Amino acid sequence: MSQKGSTEQTFRHNELGLSNELAVEMYATMVLSRKFDERNMLLQRAGKINFHVSGIGQEVAQVAAAFALDRENDYFLPYYRDYGFVLAVGMTVKELMLSVFAKAEDPNSGGRQMPGHFGSKRLRIVTGSSPVTTQVPHAVGIAMAAKMKKKPIVSFVTFGEGSSNQGDFHEGCNFAGVHKLPVILMCENNQYAISVPVHKQLGGRVADRALGYGFPGFQVDGNDALEVFRVVKEARERAIAGEGPTLIEAMMYRLSPHSTSDNDLAYRTKEEVDENRAKDGIPKYKQYLEECGLWNEELEAELLARIRKVVDEATEYGDNAPFPAPESVLLHVYAEEGH
């Protein structure tokens, strides 16, 4: 970092290797993700789209983790709530809206998959499915291939705490541990697997399982952007140094219902949700930036106006874009002849 004068302060994010510019960009990405998500809830309520699965309450950890990675070279295997993550690694709101409206131009799946099923070879976002946690062994395979090819990259994979009970999580972790592979596994523990609370999903802590696979596991406050950034950055440094995988359990709270098809008040109270809304990491991080003198209400107003415009334009674009040709259903089962 270039020091302009001796009076310039060094803040916690600087110490972690994050420039002021990136620290602010990180915040802007969290807010963008939140606003995109809120727009989708509205679009679904208005009957413009059929379905939305929300990531509200999880953006801080998602974005902070992405900023701790090599966003130009690493491979990413996000799960279905990771809008903040994919926006941070280069997907645009327009591209996400094309997916939301299931349009032909959608780079994730050409309008084939539900929203939240990300994929983009250009951005090294690996295509995902709905059966949960199948992406963990894929992340391990990518890390193994990169190691075989001597490429200094990591694969980064996320999943929920409910998903962490699937066999593929355990099989993938064990494989990665045995071969000391450069993979970072981040559980977004949002306290609910649809309606089932964490105490009915987990007998212990997800992070502690790492011990059994022979690599470090850390629990981190997912509402603390800089802590998540630090833990992921250190995990990446270990991975690149050949020290193997890291399991991170980021603690957070799913503020939205599971999906637009879910009535969450059937299994949790409004008081509980409100209590957790007060712990939202986005305003907390905003306050930190303000204390650093990097943010103020004027900048906030400008950001919100800019985001509003981006989301409006993307919504309109997505809404007006053409659907795939019906007969395109038949394409891409196998490689086409001559390709």
Place this chain on the structure above:
Amino acid sequence: MANMDYIDAIRLAMKEEMERDEDVFVLGEDVGVKGGVFTTTKGLQEQFGESRVLDTPLAESAIAGVAIGAAMYGMKPIAEMQYSDFMFPATNQIISEAAKIRYRSNNDWTCPIVIRAPIGGGIFGGLYHSQCPESVFFGTPGLKIVAPYRAYDAKGLLKAAVRDPDPVIYFENKKCYKMINGDVPADDYIVEIGKANVLREGDDITVIGYSMPLMFVEQAAADLEQEGISTHILDLRTLQPLDKEAILAAVRKTGKVLIIHEDNKTGGVGAEVSAIIAEELLFELDAPIQRLCSPDVPAMPINPPGEKYYMLNKDKVKEAMRNLALY
């Protein structure tokens, strides 16, 4: 051209493909130091090293899933399932993931893996070392499925599978490993996926099958020739996609068809072959379509009389062929 066992042809295919392309690698349980429980990968680790002939933890979903990840990165993995009976934990990875990666990403991502799995009984393997699970995967679009019978095809189809841009399940028959041998060229050749092969030309009846039971069909055909019955034999070689043209041509040749496989009858590959024939050729048939398959029980027992009862053999096959000829 060397006379070679089926298992040696499989090994040779892997060796040649690994020499040709450094992105090709093998992973599975016991494939490395031991060289496989059947010796299919024997010598490969010595030649190519530990990282390209990888002994994995005992976890089939990870074997498939890690191979899929590596394939999406650009590698060409050959994942071995030690027995096809143990392949079911990997079914989600194969059907939900490998088969759908190209389709769900709208042709952005691809998954060029090969999954080798030994099928078939007759080795006193009991319920869980004897199964033929073709029908579980058959009918899943996005997968290709091959099942060689001849040593020549064992090599050529495996090489084609490695070079294929889509996921291929390679069902090798463990009874064939040492029992089937034949001429296998030492040079680089492939057997095109999706092409059936006429094993024997004949005029009276057509038998369509794949994998080990074709040995009984060939033996029975030689016997029946003495009785004046001329048999036309079609080896499907690829189960998915089926070579529809070859199936129809083979049935047209005689107008009488018997379909044979070791997988059980209901919902097996033979049911689809029958349907294709019925849809296209019903009025050209001189006899009802016949199927000879294993019985619809969960799997074969280990006791010798029970296993013998379950398995096809030359006599059962010959009888079915003779009955069709006499119809």
